[in-house]
Amino acid sequence: MRKSEVIGLILFFVGLSVFTTLPFLSQYRLSEELLRSQVKDIHRDQLAELMQPMYGQTYPSTYSFLTAYSSYFQPYNEELKAKQAWDQVIWDDYGFALAKAAMDGPGKTNPWISLGLSIGLIVLGGILFNFSRQDTAHASLAHTGVFHSTLKNRGLLGMLTGTYLILFYVILYWFPAYLAPLVWMVDPISQFLSGGPASQWFLYGLVYTLAIGVMGVRMLLKYRDNRYQQLRTASLVFFQTAFAFIIPEVLVLLNKPYFDFKNIWPLDYDFFYDYQLDTFISSGGLGLFMLIWGILLIVLGVPLFTYFYGKRWYCSWVCGCGGLAETVGDGFRHLSDKSLKAWQWERWMIHGVLALAIVMTTLTIVNYFSSFSLLGQVTNQLHSFYGFAIGSAFAGVVGTGFYPMMGNRVWCRFGCPLAAYLGLVQRFKSRFRITTNGGQCISCGNCSTHCEMGIDVRAYAQQGQNIVRSSCVGCGVCASVCPRGVLKLENGPEEGRIHEFPILIGNDSIKLRS
Amino acid sequence: MDSRHYVIIGNGVSGITFARHLRKGNSQARITVISGESPFFFSRTALMYVYMGQLKWEHTHPYEPHFWKKNRIELLQAWVRTLDFDTKTLGLESGETLNYDILVLATGSKPAFFGWPGQDLKGVQGLYTKQDLELMETTTSNGIQRAVIVGGGLIGIEMAEMLTYKKIPVTFLVREGRFWEQVLPEQETSLVQKHILEHSIDLRLKTELKEILADEQGIVRAVVTTEGEEIACSFVGIATGVTPNVEFLKNTGLSIGKGVQVNSYFESSVPGVYAIGDCAEFAQSPGPGRRTLEQVWYTGRMHGETLAHNFCHKPVSYQPGVWFNSAKFFAIEFQTYGVVSTEPSERAPYFYWEHRLGKVSFRMELDGEGKIVGVINLGFRLRHAFFDRAIREKWAGQLVIQRLEEGIFDPEFYAPYHLEIQQAFQSQFGLEISTKKRSFLQKIFGARL
Numbered sequence A: 001m002r003k004s005e006v007i008g009l010i011l012f013f014v015g016l017s018v019f020t021t022l023p024f025l026s027q028y029r030l031s032e033e034l035l036r037s038q039v040k041d042i043h044r045d046q047l048a049e050l051m052q053p054m055y056g057q058t059y060p061s062t063y064s065f066l067t068a069y070s071s072y073f074q075p076y077n078e079e080l081k082a083k084q085a086w087d088q089v090i091w092d093d094y095g096f097a098l099a100k101a102a103m104d105g106p107g108k109t110n111p112w113i114s115l116g117l118s119i120g121l122i123v124l125g126g127i128l129f130n131f132s133r134q135d136t137a138h139a140s141l142a143h144t145g146v147f148h149s150t151l152k153n154r155g156l157l158g159m160l161t162g163t164y165l166i167l168f169y170v171i172l173y174w175f176p177a178y179l180a181p182l183v184w185m186v187d188p189i190s191q192f193l194s195g196g197p198a199s200q201w202f203l204y205g206l207v208y209t210l211a212i213g214v215m216g217v218r219m220l221l222k223y224r225d226n227r228y229q230q231l232r233t234a235s236l237v238f239f240q241t242a243f244a245f246i247i248p249e250v251l252v253l254l255n256k257p258y259f260d261f262k263n264i265w266p267l268d269y270d271f272f273y274d275y276q277l278d279t280f281i282s283s284g285g286l287g288l289f290m291l292i293w294g295i296l297l298i299v300l301g302v303p304l305f306t307y308f309y310g311k312r313w314y315c316s317w318v319c320g321c322g323g324l325a326e327t328v329g330d331g332f333r334h335l336s337d338k339s340l341k342a343w344q345w346e347r348w349m350i351h352g353v354l355a356l357a358i359v360m361t362t363l364t365i366v367n368y369f370s371s372f373s374l375l376g377q378v379t380n381q382l383h384s385f386y387g388f389a390i391g392s393a394f395a396g397v398v399g400t401g402f403y404p405m406m407g408n409r410v411w412c413r414f415g416c417p418l419a420a421y422l423g424l425v426q427r428f429k430s431r432f433r434i435t436t437n438g439g440q441c442i443s444c445g446n447c448s449t450h451c452e453m454g455i456d457v458r459a460y461a462q463q464g465q466n467i468v469r470s471s472c473v474g475c476g477v478c479a480s481v482c483p484r485g486v487l488k489l490e491n492g493p494e495e496g497r498i499h500e501f502p503i504l505i506g507n508d509s510i511k512l513r514s
Numbered sequence B: 001m002d003s004r005h006y007v008i009i010g011n012g013v014s015g016i017t018f019a020r021h022l023r024k025g026n027s028q029a030r031i032t033v034i035s036g037e038s039p040f041f042f043s044r045t046a047l048m049y050v051y052m053g054q055l056k057w058e059h060t061h062p063y064e065p066h067f068w069k070k071n072r073i074e075l076l077q078a079w080v081r082t083l084d085f086d087t088k089t090l091g092l093e094s095g096e097t098l099n100y101d102i103l104v105l106a107t108g109s110k111p112a113f114f115g116w117p118g119q120d121l122k123g124v125q126g127l128y129t130k131q132d133l134e135l136m137e138t139t140t141s142n143g144i145q146r147a148v149i150v151g152g153g154l155i156g157i158e159m160a161e162m163l164t165y166k167k168i169p170v171t172f173l174v175r176e177g178r179f180w181e182q183v184l185p186e187q188e189t190s191l192v193q194k195h196i197l198e199h200s201i202d203l204r205l206k207t208e209l210k211e212i213l214a215d216e217q218g219i220v221r222a223v224v225t226t227e228g229e230e231i232a233c234s235f236v237g238i239a240t241g242v243t244p245n246v247e248f249l250k251n252t253g254l255s256i257g258k259g260v261q262v263n264s265y266f267e268s269s270v271p272g273v274y275a276i277g278d279c280a281e282f283a284q285s286p287g288p289g290r291r292t293l294e295q296v297w298y299t300g301r302m303h304g305e306t307l308a309h310n311f312c313h314k315p316v317s318y319q320p321g322v323w324f325n326s327a328k329f330f331a332i333e334f335q336t337y338g339v340v341s342t343e344p345s346e347r348a349p350y351f352y353w354e355h356r357l358g359k360v361s362f363r364m365e366l367d368g369e370g371k372i373v374g375v376i377n378l379g380f381r382l383r384h385a386f387f388d389r390a391i392r393e394k395w396a397g398q399l400v401i402q403r404l405e406e407g408i409f410d411p412e413f414y415a416p417y418h419l420e421i422q423q424a425f426q427s428q429f430g431l432e433i434s435t436k437k438r439s440f441l442q443k444i445f446g447a448r449l
Helices: A003-024 A032-038 A041-050 A062-082 A095-102 A111-136 A156-174 A176-185 A187-194 A200-222 A227-253 A274-281 A284-309 A320-327 A330-335 A340-369 A378-401 A410-414 A417-428 A457-461 A477-481 B013-025 B044-051 B066-070 B130-139 B154-165 B186-198 B297-312 B384-392 B397-402 B417-429 B440-445
Strands: A027-029 A432-436 A487-491 B005-009 B030-035 B073-077 B080-084 B089-092 B097-099 B102-105 B109-111 B147-150 B170-173 B202-204 B209-214 B220-225 B230-232 B235-238 B242-244 B260-262 B273-275 B280-282 B324-329 B332-338 B350-354 B361-366 B372-378
Touching: A003 A111, A003 A176, A027 A062, A027 A095, A032 A041, A032 A095, A041 A062, A062 A095, A062 A176, A095 A176, A111 A176, A111 A187, A111 A200, A156 A176, A156 A378, A176 A187, A176 A200, A187 A200, A187 A227, A200 A227, A200 A320, A200 A330, A227 A320, A274 A284, A274 A340, A284 A417, A284 A432, A320 A330, A320 A378, A320 A410, A340 A378, A340 A410, A340 A417, A378 A410, A432 A457, A477 A487, B005 B013, B013 B030, B013 B073, B013 B297, B044 B130, B044 B154, B066 B073, B130 B235, B147 B154, B154 B170, B154 B235, B186 B202, B186 B324, B186 B332, B186 B350, B186 B361, B186 B372, B220 B235, B260 B273, B324 B384, B332 B384, B350 B417, B361 B397, B372 B384, B397 B417
Parallel strands: B005 B030, B005 B102, B030 B073, B102 B273, B147 B170, B147 B235, B170 B202, B260 B280
Antiparallel strands: A432 A487, B080 B089, B089 B097, B109 B242, B209 B220, B220 B230, B324 B332, B332 B372, B350 B361, B361 B372
16 A cells, blocks of 8 residues: 555545544534524424423433424323324424524534544545556556455455445435534525535535545546546536535525436425425426426436437436436446346336336326315325435435445335336437347356446346346446457447347358347 | 257357357257356456456356256256267266267367476466366465466466466567567567566567476476576466367267368368367368468357358358457557568568557558458457458558548547558558548547647
């Protein structure tokens, strides 16, 4: 290891330790004034009275604070539920808001220093490490050693990384109050971008964007001989930074609805939810534009772009999930399951999620336009189920947390309903294919092994067949890892794109149909 | 339908291709594949990637285990020790016997050893089988100060790359005056040699192995070259070519030369016994410029395809098409289509272009009338279908260069080498080449030359 590599690693781990320790270095002190500033009008008096015993108390940890809060809040709420006084039950979760307001600690008192010592060091160390490491390895040897790595081959380090990621997602989705000390340190950035305080989602967005950026640098270096890889990585970093992170925040600053212009239903599953539609309709010209833009992407953007370029235009050039998978997740791509069984599961699951998203959205829209007379609040139950099971558990916890166990595209392969939609277009009406170079395949298996979508690329290549698969995201790694120049991503005429019985070039004795 | 029992000895690419295609054309036949080396067909060309942690062993299997059951191809892991052609019986090492109706020998090759003193020492080996890989993994797992590779061909450079991955210093002995001179012309060789040196390989040209010395435990401690130099090392990789694996077939009544002697229908001297792949030796060269021993992946596959066809349809003789091959030297990919001479001659005018950074080159050999005979390309990829057609249809060199862009197989946004090649061709031959302009997007985003 070079000195700079070691320094990079040390900085990274110091930063990660600070990031992980910060939440434990805070204390909480609630006052009635603070509480009143954080809750809705309708709950204000009731909660102010309930929380009386907490005022002036100092809680040394997030846990003790939340326990105290629950001990006063839960019995009250449960009683209302038992009495079936549904209109009085408090459905809002004020845990995060109160914890953030009542918190005191380094993240709040010294946000910039905390940020610099945690995320700052992580980013700095990561970049330093990537620069010095990728400089030493030759580009063509970029994939060697992955199965000798404890991080990349489900070793101890891999399992630890997976566990850390899973814990992070569980806390983010279901126990965000524990992140309050970290959210404070990104507050100044949020204030600068959107003029408002940071939420856990802002923290997540920032971390996510930086992760794609830092690991994007790694990709640019790793593939310095391959312009296709460089361009798509740059594109992913750009769309994440500008479209997913900065523009929505600036929209809020300008008093416009928060909107990610590149997110497409049904990945953006709440696009047609009643509150979203209300927001679009009540936000003037721009709101209407957002609504129309979103619909145009669904009905025109997806089919047209996918027809010309395959689903890769989205999945490995634009998408945020794809952005994380292709950068942070790149080192785990070979862990995807290539078996026929996995392919069978994949088809049922991903199309199942697509069907679920369509049913849910249709019900929501019908309900919306019938002024909730059709189903009343039932769609809300459906939304919370989908949000919990698909939006959080599948896409987040499993999708990212399981990178070191199941590869970097678990969500994209088994769960993403937009990928399913793009895939149907790609399979049946597209100019995109991966071309096999005549008879040059030696069946070595590098393409299949390093396919993040678990496609058995070799099965096609060794019989001279083009690869036309709905799941292919066109990352181009099969072509790059091939030692014999056999694979090429191409857009071309639809005619001859799929040939069931190709003829391998090179044998004149027979015209053989494999 | 033909329900005979087909027994194939060897589960490499030729044997398995034969079995697969036979099953496709014949649902009745009983098919048994015997191999002592491994229970399942694997890609021999991928051994190096397992060593370098780029693949796991199971990734070298082109078919999942359920494939064999589904296709009713019986796999038998065993070594064949005796063959009785009169009773059509095979004797296995375990003592069991197996009867066949049709026997297909697809036993492949083994590394050629030339009787060097000390070649049987511990730490001396070739790289061909699964067992060779396992041995190399064990031998080089710790504390290797230096390794010596003998033989300037493809397996030699693969072994050098493998050892370099483990940061083991390598001395590379090449008997000839330049690397792989049987195939590469001089300019290509020097390009590749520069690349080898960049990887800190101690490349010794015109240097042969004389003997291998042992330490007290019978483990290799050094090699001595023909110049008398002693090079301390604890691993010696023998990569001086391969020879048909036919030792166990001698004295069985089968006619054996270098390999199992066959005609162009793969029929051996014994009725009902055939040979395909590396172990088959044709009585006559199967095509102009082709050798009687064909020992590459692609020919093994074609042999299997053709013989299977002959059992399912009207038999045809083996007629390979335009020659092609590929390899990789560390980071530099090599492809060739058609036939290219290694030495310049008046009968074989050629065009050669090399990129200024010395990692990419293109050579086209022409015949006396200026028509394409073959190409060699290093560092960039060419399209098989394009060059197969150009060579088969005997395109003029000028036409090939004119349409070269269609023949490029590099990833999108690649550096437009064809533009430089076209320019160079134009100035060398004084022939006008009209070139297509690059699109606006390619100009902005495409890689630079």
